[in-house]
Amino acid sequence: DKSLEIGYMPIIPISQAFIVLENNALESAGVSDPKLFQFQNGPAIVQALLAGQLDIAYLGIGPAMVARAKGADIKVVASNIVEQISMVALGSLSPYFDNGDANTAFTRFKADKGRNAVISTFPRGSVPETVLQYWLQNQLGMSRDEIKQNIDIIYQGAAQVQQALMTEAVDGAAILEPVVSIISDRKSDAKVVASGSGMFPHQPGAVLVVRESLINEHPELVKALVKAHIAATEQLRDDPEEAVKSVGKYVGGGRLPAKIVLNALKNSRDQFEANPNAIIDGTRTMHDFQAAQGTLKVKVDLEALFDVRFYNDLVKE
Amino acid sequence: MASQAHPLARTPLGRALLGIIGVAAFVMLWKYAQSAGWAAAGTIPDPFKLPQALADEWTSERLMPAVLSSLVHYIWGLAIGTFLGFLVGTLAASSSLLDALHAWLARILRPIPPLAWVVFAIAWFKVSHAGAAFVIAIGVFWVNYFATYSAVRNVDSRFYELARAFGQNGHLRQALQVTLPGAATGIFSGIRTGIGQAWMTLIAAELLGVPGMGQEMNSAAGVGAYEVVVVYMLIISLVYTLSDTLFGFIEKRVLTWRPS
Amino acid sequence: MASQAHPLARTPLGRALLGIIGVAAFVMLWKYAQSAGWAAAGTIPDPFKLPQALADEWTSERLMPAVLSSLVHYIWGLAIGTFLGFLVGTLAASSSLLDALHAWLARILRPIPPLAWVVFAIAWFKVSHAGAAFVIAIGVFWVNYFATYSAVRNVDSRFYELARAFGQNGHLRQALQVTLPGAATGIFSGIRTGIGQAWMTLIAAELLGVPGMGQEMNSAAGVGAYEVVVVYMLIISLVYTLSDTLFGFIEKRVLTWRPS
Amino acid sequence: MASILNIEGLSYHYGNSPDPVFADLNLRMEDGEFIAVVGGSGVGKSTLLRCVAGLATASHGSIAIHVEEDDTRRSRGVVFQDGRLMPWRRLRSNVAYGLKGLKLTAEEKRDRVDEVLKLARLEELAERWPHQLSGGQVQRGGIARALAVQPHLLLMDEPFSAVDAITRQHLQDQLLAIWEQTRKAVMFITHDIEEAVYLADRVVVLSGSPANIVLDKRIDLPRPRHRGTDGLQKMAQDIANAL
């Protein structure tokens, strides 16, 4: 028997974790009593990993890179999700995307309203923020100066983004599920004006990381975990209704109406992706983009970050 | 005090009544703000939906484990922070050497926010009650440190003279006989502030990943369940009120000597 | 005070020297802890890399805008919180009716953490300096409220007698002539704690989405740039030290009457 | 002359003690009269004075003070037994304290303060903080503060207890001079019977538990009086016997 420490954040993108935790996959792999740690943000998971805590963690690719660069012996053994960021616009902003060229939406907004559009996202260096910048620069073709002149980007946490959207303190947000579903549910004029692949093709999202020591000492356990992970991903794609209960228990601590959870899962079903090979290129693109933006300050050895053997072996079987 | 007590405020019952009136007025204002649309719909929780939210938290068996878990690091953090704040404050105020030695360091460390400590707390204590208690203790520490420092500084020096005149020399003896009772009022005011401060730091501390009410509040806020947020705030208030009242009794006991 | 000042602590220069010794000892301990691996590698920033991190922040033109932005809501929040805390504390301590009316409400609102207020601040103030100032003001408010309340309560009642004996009746007059000077020491200690408290709440306040040092700190922590986190902590400390020292001077001026 | 003070059936009771300090006490004071109150330590003199000054509310009975309508602020001046200078005011400002709100120009106020400071021999210490004064100096500061107001009824609680014999004689004579000039009523608490007899028109002796007036003696010696004369000594002996 092996006692495992598992860290996670209560967010939709790592839904696989909740399914694995709720079915008896771990138990049958010989882990009777895993210790769960719920974190509210990426940096805390990184610190815990650095401090030698946690054998397994579900976190964003950004924090995973940071943890690896800072010396944590972790490997990405599977992906959770890709292309999961959406650009939500409220009634004030969405018309500029509906009628006319998206590339000029923000400049037209400013010309009409006489003020910058206010867009909310997660703190600098986070995945949503990176995707927002990538979208503005590489998809809409705005220069950094243009962005500065037309958009006020503000950085908030999940609760604040929601509150800001609900009170119309902002005009839009680049954000994850379940916020997108919650806002769509409560604000009829909110609209997704750009999503996933439209913002950052092959953009990596959350990943499953495992400590190297665990890989070395208990490869069979890691293999079982990845196997369950793949099965969970399939379930999320094929049968989201089935996953609602497990996911709802963790996301929002069970306080979200099942309808919204289901909605969020359905919105994301095509983005769930277990194959780590699928995100290696995207990770490199993101890494280089962040380095160019100046938001990634550490040197990351991307080769050492991934360990795709388990996934590849399982797929071959 | 300057003046006579108001007739209603003279009995405990009257005071309780006034207290309830105060709260009721507040709840009414709140409900009015919520229904009159002072802010966008859905952004202000509805006070009348709180009982339902409380019931949900209770039946889903999230409430009690969260409360108990929070209490563990709350009590430890409060106790350690209060004790150390009191100790360092007293030492710094009574020894000019220690005072000068730590003055700059204190200035540097004082304004560091609990959230910044969270990151380092994990490094030192891992994700554990100890780490959360550490973060809470820091907030409590400073409050007590300043209150004690200032109170000890302001003890009437004539009583130190008195102690020396009666051969009660030695730092410890004077600390017990003069400093402590002379500074008690200020120290108690600090402890009392700290009891509240500790709850205020709780959410930050639980960002660490330690379960408890702060974490529940965070995840409720994260999905826009503001009624639940308020439920936890109220429970925190309840526990706080209990501890504050208890402390008020202790304070009154210890400070019987004050002219009422 | 209990005893004579230590020879070294008698001159400002000596005190500065001792202060520097204290800080130097701390930095050495820190560097040792970092290099000797007291905590896992990478979790403790390297003090010797701080100058480089500072230079980077400076040249990338993030530093000054962040500092200035933080100062805007810091100063407003501090001023408003201090003023209201002082006002409510004084009123509650001098009027038994007000005291009873607000007692329960204060107990309920007291422990609500700044992070919880952030969510509501957005609803009321949108994402603005006003919202951040509001969150900061709340933390500062409570500290000042308690300190003032306790200080006012403990003013020697013989001086109220004196005022009445000389026909100085009326609440305002007694407040200015007796309450204020009599409670000054305690009130000042509260204000001083509040000046530090305001910085501690800064990060929480800037979670609102308002730019400033707290936000820079957050995003630096997010990408594991702990040296940058420390740089901002130190800059906060610097600004704090300036304000604390300035306030120390004012305090000394106002309280000249105390036997030294 | 009209009466300035009329105490009827006065009882006082400290909240935490079962016995009253004094019960059913009656005292009438004519305008311009100088009354000395003597009595054992702890008998209730200070408490009586606090009641008259309106600082303590009696359990029973009434206290009436009669002064001109527009002068109620100047109705009473009090010298406390413990000096009671405000530690946060310099001596000068402590002495000027009672003048706040009186209809005087700044200059008039300054002159009055200078005058009483001089009278109390404190001119040179005007800029000191209270903690920099000796016991007797604090006490004299309290006297100066009360005199500055020129009250209709001056209440003095053992005002000269902490000063040396010479200063005391000086202050006694100053007080008498002021009194003779202004003819304002004075209630003077002392434990020095000779002092009482030297100064007062009437000496009231408080005694017993609960305390009451056991002797109310008119001192009908002509003024100016002289210390140590036989008449004075005899009076003092009579009063001492009553105690």
Add this chain to the structure above:
Amino acid sequence: MASILNIEGLSYHYGNSPDPVFADLNLRMEDGEFIAVVGGSGVGKSTLLRCVAGLATASHGSIAIHVEEDDTRRSRGVVFQDGRLMPWRRLRSNVAYGLKGLKLTAEEKRDRVDEVLKLARLEELAERWPHQLSGGQVQRGGIARALAVQPHLLLMDEPFSAVDAITRQHLQDQLLAIWEQTRKAVMFITHDIEEAVYLADRVVVLSGSPANIVLDKRIDLPRPRHRGTDGLQKMAQDIANAL
């Protein structure tokens, strides 16, 4: 008898004032001697006492106190001019304060406290807080506290200033009785010259600025003395003239 106190060339200077309070003061006190110090208000009596008590450090000069080695804690007992009871202790506990650390059993301590409380006529008030006492009661509490220690050198700063004549005579006689029994040295500051002469072996007069001893008069009247006798009065007059 050996000398218990030897003051040589003593000067004192408050930090914030340019002039010394007293300069080059010399005073020698034999063991068992009763010295009274008189002088004008603010002349420096309390400051001198604080120097002797070791509470203030002189600018120049030396103060030597000679007591048995193992009894340094009991070497001095001080009665402060302002009473100075600790507000957070009940009267009994204030009176017992000086006994802390003395080698006495709890019972001996209790007996001593009872004894001095009785002597100061405070038995009934033992459980009161200081703010519940009258001015004279506070002062007597301070006296009781110092007497309880049975010090080798008893320093009293105007100890009877706030008590009535009768209580004062009682306390004077009690003090004399104790002194005659124990023959411990007493330095007694007062502003009442008759009191000084009635009690003391020697009366020292402080005067001038900076102050110094202008008269050091031995009172060679036999004991027990009687108040109001001519010999006493004459002595007092002599001293008053020196002031």
